[in-house]
Amino acid sequence: MVKEYIVIAFTENQIGVLNRITALYLRRKINIESLKVSESSIRGISMFVISAFTTEEVIDKLVQQLRNIIEVIQVEYYSNDELITQEIALYKITSKIFRESGTVDMIIREWGARIIEMNPSFVVVEKTGAREEIENLRTELEERHLLTEFTRSGSVVLHREPFADKLADKL
Amino acid sequence: MPNKQKIKGAEALLLSLIAEGTDTIFGYPGGQVIPIYDHLYSHTDQLHHILTRHEQGAVHAAQGYARATGKVGVCLATSGPGATNLVTGIADAMLDSTPIICITGQVPSSLLGTDAFQEADTISMTMPISKWNFQVTKASEIPGAIAKAYYIAQTGRPGPVVIDIAKNAQVEEFDFSYKPCIYLRSYTPKPILDETQIVQAVQMINASQKPLLLIGQGVKLSGAETQLIEFAEAAGVPMAATLMGISAVPNEHPLFIGNLGMHGNIAANQMTQQSDLILAVGMRFSDRVTGDVKNYAPQAKIIQIDIDRAELGKNIAVDLAIHADAAEALKALKKGIQYHDRAAWLHTADACNQQELRDVIQPSTDPNGTYISMYDVVSTLAEVEKSDAVIVTDVGQNQMFSARYSRFKHTRSFITSGGLGTMGFGLPAAMGAKLGVPDKEVVAILGDGGFQMTMQELGTIMQNQIGLKMIVVNNTYLGMVRQWQQLFFHKRYSFTELENPDFTTIAGAYGIANRRVERLADLRSGIEELAAAPGAFFLEVDVPPEENVFPMVPAGASLSNTICKE
Numbered sequence: 001m002v003k004e005y006i007v008i009a010f011t012e013n014q015i016g017v018l019n020r021i022t023a024l025y026l027r028r029k030i031n032i033e034s035l036k037v038s039e040s041s042i043r044g045i046s047m048f049v050i051s052a053f054t055t056e057e058v059i060d061k062l063v064q065q066l067r068n069i070i071e072v073i074q075v076e077y078y079s080n081d082e083l084i085t086q087e088i089a090l091y092k093i094t095s096k097i098f099r100e101s102g103t104v105d106m107i108i109r110e111w112g113a114r115i116i117e118m119n120p121s122f123v124v125v126e127k128t129g130a131r132e133e134i135e136n137l138r139t140e141l142e143e144r145h146l147l148t149e150f151t152r153s154g155s156v157v158l159h160r161e162p163f164a165d166k167l168a169d170k171l
Numbered sequence: 172m173p174n175k176q177k178i179k180g181a182e183a184l185l186l187s188l189i190a191e192g193t194d195t196i197f198g199y200p201g202g203q204v205i206p207i208y209d210h211l212y213s214h215t216d217q218l219h220h221i222l223t224r225h226e227q228g229a230v231h232a233a234q235g236y237a238r239a240t241g242k243v244g245v246c247l248a249t250s251g252p253g254a255t256n257l258v259t260g261i262a263d264a265m266l267d268s269t270p271i272i273c274i275t276g277q278v279p280s281s282l283l284g285t286d287a288f289q290e291a292d293t294i295s296m297t298m299p300i301s302k303w304n305f306q307v308t309k310a311s312e313i314p315g316a317i318a319k320a321y322y323i324a325q326t327g328r329p330g331p332v333v334i335d336i337a338k339n340a341q342v343e344e345f346d347f348s349y350k351p352c353i354y355l356r357s358y359t360p361k362p363i364l365d366e367t368q369i370v371q372a373v374q375m376i377n378a379s380q381k382p383l384l385l386i387g388q389g390v391k392l393s394g395a396e397t398q399l400i401e402f403a404e405a406a407g408v409p410m411a412a413t414l415m416g417i418s419a420v421p422n423e424h425p426l427f428i429g430n431l432g433m434h435g436n437i438a439a440n441q442m443t444q445q446s447d448l449i450l451a452v453g454m455r456f457s458d459r460v461t462g463d464v465k466n467y468a469p470q471a472k473i474i475q476i477d478i479d480r481a482e483l484g485k486n487i488a489v490d491l492a493i494h495a496d497a498a499e500a501l502k503a504l505k506k507g508i509q510y511h512d513r514a515a516w517l518h519t520a521d522a523c524n525q526q527e528l529r530d531v532i533q534p535s536t537d538p539n540g541t542y543i544s545m546y547d548v549v550s551t552l553a554e555v556e557k558s559d560a561v562i563v564t565d566v567g568q569n570q571m572f573s574a575r576y577s578r579f580k581h582t583r584s585f586i587t588s589g590g591l592g593t594m595g596f597g598l599p600a601a602m603g604a605k606l607g608v609p610d611k612e613v614v615a616i617l618g619d620g621g622f623q624m625t626m627q628e629l630g631t632i633m634q635n636q637i638g639l640k641m642i643v644v645n646n647t648y649l650g651m652v653r654q655w656q657q658l659f660f661h662k663r664y665s666f667t668e669l670e671n672p673d674f675t676t677i678a679g680a681y682g683i684a685n686r687r688v689e690r691l692a693d694l695r696s697g698i699e700e701l702a703a704a705p706g707a708f709f710l711e712v713d714v715p716p717e718e719n720v721f722p723m724v725p726a727g728a729s730l731s732n733t734i735c736k737e
Contacts, residue, residue, distance in 0.1 A: 012357050016294060016304070023299045064481035070303045070323060073357040171356055 004033070005059040006078045006085070006157065009048040010040055010167050012071040020069045021048060024062060030054050036154030042167065045073065049155050074167050083157045089134040090116075091125045091141060092149035103144070111137050122148065131155070174348040180310030181206040181341040184274070185214050187317035190349045193245050195219045195236060195606055197229035201249020202289055203276030206341040221606065221635055224627035226253050228599040230260025231625070233271045235603030237264075238586045239561055239613075241394070243324050244271040244603065250278055251289030254335070255296065259593055261331045262300040266590025267415065268392060270329035272320045273297075279339040280308040293335045302330030310343035314350070322352035327360030328479040329392055362478060362494045364503060372450070372474050372491055373507035379448035379472075381516045382408045385431060385460075388415035388589070389453015389477060395498035396582045399452065400424065402505045407513050409520065411439035413454045415589040418579040422558070428520040432460045433724050434571040438523035440722075440730040445519065446471045453477060453497045456486040457590070458726075466729035476500045530735040531721045536691075542715045543691050545569065545644050548698075549576035552614060552642070555698045560612040560640075561586065563604055565597030565621030568650035571720040573616045595624030598641065602628060605639045612640065612702070619645040619671050629681040629709075638706045642698075643674055646714045654719045658737070678709035685709040 011017045018037060025032055033051045040047035054062075059077050066075045091113075097103050104123070107113050113127035127137055134152060141147035173190050175182075184207060188196065198220060200208045211220055223229040226248040233244030248257050254275040264271050278287040294306050303323045305316050313336070320332040376382055390399050396419050403410050403420075409428045410420055420427050429436030431443065443449065449471045454460070456475075461467045464487055472490040476497055477483055483492035493500055535546035549572045552560070558578035563586040564570040570587055579585060586604055588596040601615035622643050632639055653667040678685040684704055688697035694712065701708045722733045 015306075016298065019295065019298055027299065061481070061485055064483075064485070068479065068481050070355065070358050 002053050002055055004051055004053050004080055005056070006080065006083060006155065007048070007050045007052075007059070007063060007066070007075060008078065008157065008159070009050070009066060009075040010073045011046050011048065011069070012073065013039065013044050013046045014071050017046070017069065017071045018048075020071075021050070021066060024065050025050075025052060028058060028062060030058070030062070034154035036156065042171070045167075049157050051155055073171070078159070083159055085130060085155045085157045086128055087131050087134055087153050087155055088126065088128050089138070089150065089152040091127070091138065091147060093123045093125060093141060093146045094148050095121050095123065097123060097146050100144075103146075107137070113137065176346050177344050178347050179206065179210070179341065180307075180313050180336070180343050180345070182210040183310060183313045183345070183347045184317065184336065184341070185210050185218060186347060187314050187349055188245060189214070189217050191243070191317070191321045191351065193218070193243065195221065196245040196247055197221045197223055197232040197236070197603065198247030199223055199226045199229055199249070199253060201253045201276065203250040203278060203338050204247060204253070204341075206338065207247065207274075207276070221631060223599065224630045225625065226256035227259055227595065228602075228625055228628045228631060230257045230271065230273060231263070231593075231596050231599035232603030232606070233273075234260060234264050234267075234269045234596075235563060235586055235600030236607040237269050237271055238600070239583055239604035240607040241583065242607070243321055244269070245274070246271065247274045248276070249289065250276045250293070251291045254291055254293040258296060258300065259591075261297055261333065263588055263591040263593045263596065264331035265300045265302065267588065268329050268388060269331065270324040271331045272324055273331060273333045275333065275335045276341070277306065277335045277337040280337040281339070283308075283337070293333065297333045300331070301333045304333035304335065306335045306337070307340045308337045310340045310345045313340065314347060315352075318350060318352040319355070322355070323358070327358075361496060362480070364495045364499050365493070366503070368491060368493050369500070369503045370507065372493065372504060375448055375472060375474060375491065376406055376408070376450065376504070377507075377509045377511075380513070381442075381446045382406070382448040382450060382513075383442055383446040383471075384408050384410040385449060385451040385454050386410055386412045386416035386419050387452060387454025388413070388419075389497050390416060390419040391582055393453060393478070393497035395452070395501055396420065398498045398501035398505070402501045402508065405505050405510060406508045407511050408450070409442065409513075409517055411435075411442070413457070413460055414574055414587060416454060417574055418585040419582050421580045422578045423580075426517070430574060433462070433726070434575060434720050434722065436523070436575070437527045437722055437733060438520040440724065440733060441523050442519055443468050443471075444731050449473045451475045452501065455482045458486070461487060461730070462724045463727055463729040466731065527722065527735075534736075540691050543688070543694055543712055544718060545572040545714050546576055547691060547694055548642065548644055548712050548714070549573050549616065551695055551698050552616075553578040555695070555702045556612060556614065560584070560614050561604055561608060563587070563597055563601035563613060563615045565615075565617040566592045566594045567618050567621060568646075568654065568718070568720050569616050569618040569621070569644050571651070572644075575720075594621040597621055598625050599628045601639055601641070602632060602637055605637050609638070614640040614642065614701075617641065617643050618650060619643055619647060619669060619674070620649045622674070623671075626677065629678060629683060632707050633681040633683060636706060640701050640704065640707070641709045642701065643709070643711045644714050645671060645674065645711055646716050646718060647671055648716055650718070651720070653717070657717065657719070659725070674711045675709065683707045683709050685711070687711040687713070689713045
């Protein structure tokens with residue numbers, strides 16, 4: 001069954017690791033839905049969060065091959081419900097919104113967003129949440145013809161189980 | 172450990188290679204490696220450089236050297252086209268787990284990314300086909316990069332490493348000191364054996380009526396030949412080899428039943444189908460071994476031992492996956508094993524062998540004694556060389572006949588391009604093998620197609636007086652493709668026929684002793700002349716244009732559907 005799998009990899013922070021990792025997805029022609037790379041809680045070690053749709057059999061074999069990359073310290077894969085996942089999104093909204101009384105308030109209160117820039121031509125709103133909530137707000141703004149630009153980060157995740165400890169054991 | 176103040180990166184590179192015990196490198200000069208060659212000029216007492224005629228020849232020679240010796244093979248090429256010409260060999264070494272280090276020149280770091288003359292993105296190009304690669308842009312990085320390269324290339328599952336050295340790093344000066352690499356925190360080459368799995372495996376083997384050991388190249392790479400034979404004898408389990416596993420066990424061993432795969436022996440393939448327990452050691456269930464995976468070994472439980480965790484269960488679902496070094500695992504397995512006399516099971520092989528002899532082998536030799544089968548060539552060579560020679564093959568029918576009819580007493584005696592199937596591999600690989608094991612007889616068995624892909628290496632053989640024996644079996648066809656066209660494409664021989672030059676004249680032009688044999692009656696004396704020659708010898712044997720390799724399991728078919736004749 002094809003579903004979303006999130007791969008979390010901890011690697012040495014070295015040049016070329018990103019290419020080696022994505023090349024293994026490319027080789028099996030798997031499209032990466034989102035990718036986030038940043039320093040992990042341990043200095044000098046990068047954390048990759050890669051989300052892609054595939055089957056469990058394929059992701060299992062792919063992860064084994066990711067482990068063979070010399071700079072990769074640890075890799076696991078998860079389905080969405082095993083992780084605490086948040087994304088951040090920015091919405092650029094046309095200044096028409098000021099003509100719809102109460103809409104700005106609606107966005108901020110109902111959707112738990114916040115305004116980070118406001119000027120006569122547009123408003124930029126930031127929202128943090130699960131991808132679904134972020135997409136729902138996007139749809140709502142699009143339906144009201146208010147949205148002019150939109151951007152979403154990759155997933156920022158933490159595992160529900162203690163995870164960094166396991167990594168620390170390896171170092 | 173070696174130290175030297177204020178030396179150039181190029182010299183540091185050579186001192187690093189020497190510190191790792193390397194004495195032979197294969198290479199080809201060019202603009203971005205001139206500083207390295209300049210220092211090589213004054214280190215020829217310690218580093219024997221072989222100038223090939225093409226960079227592809229250099230990398231295949233390094234592979235042949237590594238496969239014959241078990242040491243790391245080293246090759247050197249310039250940037251751009253020098254590096255791209257290595258690519259085929261790097262991919263070949265990756266699939267066949269061959270420890271080589273490829274050193275390439277690169278444009279000065281200030282010019283990286285500018286499409287400078289002879290700039291190619293070597294790191295990106297070789298990334299998916301190398302075990303590790305690294306670009307050096309500062310002289311001080313050289314010893315560390317080379318130390319890591321040796322460590323990574325030869326530990327765990329071996330493989331190719333590419334070190335790309337920018338020209339400025341070759342000419343910068345720094346204070347050199349060398350320390351071998353023995354540990355990387357992100358890399359665990361040696362798995363820890365799980366004793367509970369060994370106990371489980373021993374129970375499974377002890378309970379099995381029809382066990383079969385499958386030998387892959389991992390047995391050679393691990394140096395597990397002795398442990399393998401001791402285990403097999405202790406348990407009374409027959410053994411079969413993959414193409415890459417050939418020569419790990421002597422052909423004459425009473426428990427050895429032959430080769431697996433598409434052109435393997437009937438016994439090995441049929442006993443796979445009948446077996447109730449497969450114990451696979453250092454092999455990866457390639458599609459050329461399994462045929463149709465759904466109908467592969469339908470009655471067997473499968474235990475797979477491999478040092479590369481990614482291979483466990485990759486192609487075939489296994490009942491017990493043991494992530495371990497082959498020698499260690501086999502030694503541990505032997506402890507609890509009970510001997511079972513499985514005479515009836517072993518005799519299954521006899522019936523298969525009789526069938527193969529009757530349907531395939533005996534009909535190969537011309538009943539009128541005129542034309543020469545490739546079977547005659549390879550089996551006569553095995554007799555004349557008394558199974559002592561290292562056989563290096565090209566790819567195609569010559570390779571399959573060599574695999575089927577060569578005989579071996581010693582490990583690492585069969586060198587072939589298995590995973591990638593690289594035509595043109597044979598001649599340069601054989602050259603490298605001969606330089607690696609100069610006291611052994613090394614014979615290259617080549618087809619007329621593959622020989623012509625890298626035959627310029629005859630120049631290397633001439634210049635370096637490499638005592639390599641070469642046999643070209645000439646059927647004036649790209650024979651394996653022609654065989655498929657005959658069997659599966661209605662004999663439409665689309666672009667597989669070759670109009671060939673007089674090969675012996677070419678060998679003669681390089682000053683290599685040569686002979687051409689056209690009739691069966693002359694074959695033995697031709698091969699005897701080849702074997703007796705003190706230096707290089709080139710033998711062309713004309714074979715019939717439409718000979719086929721049998722038995723054959725057609726691609727994607729079950730092993731149960733072996734065909735033995737047209």
